[in-house]
Amino acid sequence: MKRNIFIIGVMVLICSFSFVFITGCAKTPETQIMKDTAVTQADTQKAEEAAEAAALAAEKAALDEKKLRDKLLAEADSFQDIKFAFDKYDLSAEARGVLSKLADWLNLHQDFEVTIEGHCDERGTTEYNLALGERRAEAAKAYLVTLGVDKMKITTISYGEEMPVDPASNEAAWSKNRRDHLVVFSK
Amino acid sequence: MRILKGLLVVFFTLFLCLPAWGKVYIDIDSPAFQKFPTAIPDLRNIGKGGDREGLARWFSEHLASALDITGYFRIIEKGAFLEDPKSSGITAEETNFSDWSVVGADFLIKGGFNYDGKKLSVEFRLFDVVGGKLITGKKYWGSIKEKKMMMLRFVGDVLQALTGERGVFDTKIAFVGKKGDQSEIYTVNFDGTDLQKITNFKSLTLLPHWSPDATKISLTSYLRKNPDYYVVDLRTGKVKRRTDYVGLNLSAPWSPDGKKALLVLSKDGNEEVYTIDSNKGTLKRLTRDSSIDVSPCWSPDGKQIAFVSNRSGSPQVFIMDANGKNIRRLTFDGSYNTSPDWSPTGKRLVYEGSSNGEFQLFTIDANGNNSLQVTFERGGAEDPSWSPDGRYLVFSSKIGQKRKICIVNSNGLNLRILDEIKGIDSLESPSWSPHLNLY
Numbered sequence: 001m002k003r004n005i006f007i008i009g010v011m012v013l014i015c016s017f018s019f020v021f022i023t024g025c026a027k028t029p030e031t032q033i034m035k036d037t038a039v040t041q042a043d044t045q046k047a048e049e050a051a052e053a054a055a056l057a058a059e060k061a062a063l064d065e066k067k068l069r070d071k072l073l074a075e076a077d078s079f080q081d082i083k084f085a086f087d088k089y090d091l092s093a094e095a096r097g098v099l100s101k102l103a104d105w106l107n108l109h110q111d112f113e114v115t116i117e118g119h120c121d122e123r124g125t126t127e128y129n130l131a132l133g134e135r136r137a138e139a140a141k142a143y144l145v146t147l148g149v150d151k152m153k154i155t156t157i158s159y160g161e162e163m164p165v166d167p168a169s170n171e172a173a174w175s176k177n178r179r180d181h182l183v184v185f186s187k
Numbered sequence: 188m189r190i191l192k193g194l195l196v197v198f199f200t201l202f203l204c205l206p207a208w209g210k211v212y213i214d215i216d217s218p219a220f221q222k223f224p225t226a227i228p229d230l231r232n233i234g235k236g237g238d239r240e241g242l243a244r245w246f247s248e249h250l251a252s253a254l255d256i257t258g259y260f261r262i263i264e265k266g267a268f269l270e271d272p273k274s275s276g277i278t279a280e281e282t283n284f285s286d287w288s289v290v291g292a293d294f295l296i297k298g299g300f301n302y303d304g305k306k307l308s309v310e311f312r313l314f315d316v317v318g319g320k321l322i323t324g325k326k327y328w329g330s331i332k333e334k335k336m337m338m339l340r341f342v343g344d345v346l347q348a349l350t351g352e353r354g355v356f357d358t359k360i361a362f363v364g365k366k367g368d369q370s371e372i373y374t375v376n377f378d379g380t381d382l383q384k385i386t387n388f389k390s391l392t393l394l395p396h397w398s399p400d401a402t403k404i405s406l407t408s409y410l411r412k413n414p415d416y417y418v419v420d421l422r423t424g425k426v427k428r429r430t431d432y433v434g435l436n437l438s439a440p441w442s443p444d445g446k447k448a449l450l451v452l453s454k455d456g457n458e459e460v461y462t463i464d465s466n467k468g469t470l471k472r473l474t475r476d477s478s479i480d481v482s483p484c485w486s487p488d489g490k491q492i493a494f495v496s497n498r499s500g501s502p503q504v505f506i507m508d509a510n511g512k513n514i515r516r517l518t519f520d521g522s523y524n525t526s527p528d529w530s531p532t533g534k535r536l537v538y539e540g541s542s543n544g545e546f547q548l549f550t551i552d553a554n555g556n557n558s559l560q561v562t563f564e565r566g567g568a569e570d571p572s573w574s575p576d577g578r579y580l581v582f583s584s585k586i587g588q589k590r591k592i593c594i595v596n597s598n599g600l601n602l603r604i605l606d607e608i609k610g611i612d613s614l615e616s617p618s619w620s621p622h623l624n625l626y
Binding site for chain 2 (some may be wrong): 040126128130132134156158159163167168169
């Protein structure tokens with residue numbers, strides 16, 4: 001919401017200047033638009049300068065906005081993968097811990113959404129693992145919803161055993177691969 | 188895809204088989220089966236021209252390698268032969284069978300060819316060395332380009348005479364070739380030739396299944412982010428997206444009559460088995476259970492469906508009637524049994540089960556009796572599929588860091604590993620085609 005208000009503000013500002021450009025002059029924007037009606041060369045120049053300044057300001061604001069978003073995304077990136085036991089999709093205490101932090105964060109930053117990717121280790125068949133990965137993603141989604149996250153902001157996708165983080169065939173690799181990967185993104 | 192159904196090769200049976208050979212020569216499914224020790228000398232040039240093409244040797248070597256691939260023949264080294272192929276004849280009367288039994292051959296294939304630079308004619312004869320008798324003989328006429336077809340047709344005749352089936356040289360195997368997070372569908376002939384790339388989606392593409400007329404392959408692809416269900420027409424190359432419901436749209440085998448296909452959808456909240464009408468696309472839901480239900484396959488008569496469910500706690504193979512009723516559990520041993528495929532003979536099913544921490548293939552009677560482990564591969568064995576004659580199994584095995592496509596006789600013997608594909612890391616999920624009637 002904050003972001004929207006800001007964008008509307010910037011747009012009003014830009015519109016105001018175009019308005020001034022056509023209809024009148026302005027020394028300082030916003031307040032004088034309605035008062036002044038005379039058009040002079042000097043005023044036009046001033047308006048141009050002001051418009052330039054505003055554009056710069058908008059650019060800077062957009063940059064700040066992007067920085068803020070990147071900072072938040074970096075923050076969101078720190079939500080670790082949730083791990084699962086072999087052929088299981090129930091959430092461990094640790095998994096619940098990660099998810100409740102994510103829920104708090106999503107509830108605080110309403111402009112962001114999450115995709116939960118369910119993954120499996122290589123053992124077992126493609127089909128069963130696609131189903132298992134779906135269950136793992138859905139389990140995390142259900143928990144997030146109980147913590148107040150809008151379900152419309154959660155998408156799930158299963159990649160089964162197809163995208164391991166570690167392709168080795170040992171328990172160390174398998175335990176890394178049995179995971180929900182949380183991808184936060186802004187709308 | 189080329190379908191060489193209307194053969195340009197003319198052939199006829201030179202000699203009638205003796206009545207006794209009308210039956211299966213030896214039961215190759217018997218546990219006591221020993222490979223047929225077979226001698227194949229170079230063919231004889233019976234024409235007037237020279238043999239600049241090296242046909243004498245080409246035919247003997249290709250016959251030997253084709254028969255070797257079947258897993259039923261032990262080809263005897265040519266160096267051991269006593270008879271000089273250049274001076275000896277190619278009929279029973281002109282053959283000294285004791286020369287062949289001495290080198291250990293039970294069977295002998297002789298032949299002659301005539302190539303005048305334009306037309307090629309080839310005749311082959313299969314002899315029973317012990318009985319000193321002709322089993323079958325054929326003569327083919329055609330162009331030199333058709334020499335492989337002639338050779339494989341006679342291989343089919345040999346297999347028919349000795350095993351009761353023509354073999355599967357007219358079949359292909361579809362599989363998934365993976366590199367990183369992307370995969371495509373490929374096909375290759377049973378003998379490992381004619382590799383073809385079927386899809387070029389540059390996405391994750393999985394689960395190929397042949398239509399019963401072998402003109403289409405269904406698959407699941409993440410082409411549009413979601414795992415959707417597609418059908419590729421192999422004749423036109425056209426790709427059609429059939430279902431794109433939220434969640435899984437998993438490709439599964441077509442019904443034996445091709446009128447519908449099995450499909451797994453999770454649109455209703457969890458994975459359920461459906462059928463989809465091949466023309467109208469109408470869906471029919473077969474399973475109703477909150478557990479995972481996946482990997483369905485038909486019995487060869489289309490009356491029953493085997494599938495995997497974890498409704499009893501761990502993944503196990505179940506069987507239901509084709510209408511979704513009468514569900515009963517098939518596998519009870521072990522805590523992880525998946526990926527069933529019903530033998531074309533209908534008697535047994537193959538599945539992948541966990542054995543001492545790794546996956547191997549097992550077969551089991553359709554009534555749940557006589558479960559038997561058939562593979563003992565170091566790299567495990569997954570995703571089995573039967574050949575259309577029920578005599579071979581294809582599966583994937585992790586050899587080193589790469590999954591490869593392996594073929595064994597249905598008793599688990601005679602492992603053959605298909606070649607790697609350059610630039611592809613992993614070959615998975617093989618699916619055996621029906622007969623294509625190429626030869």
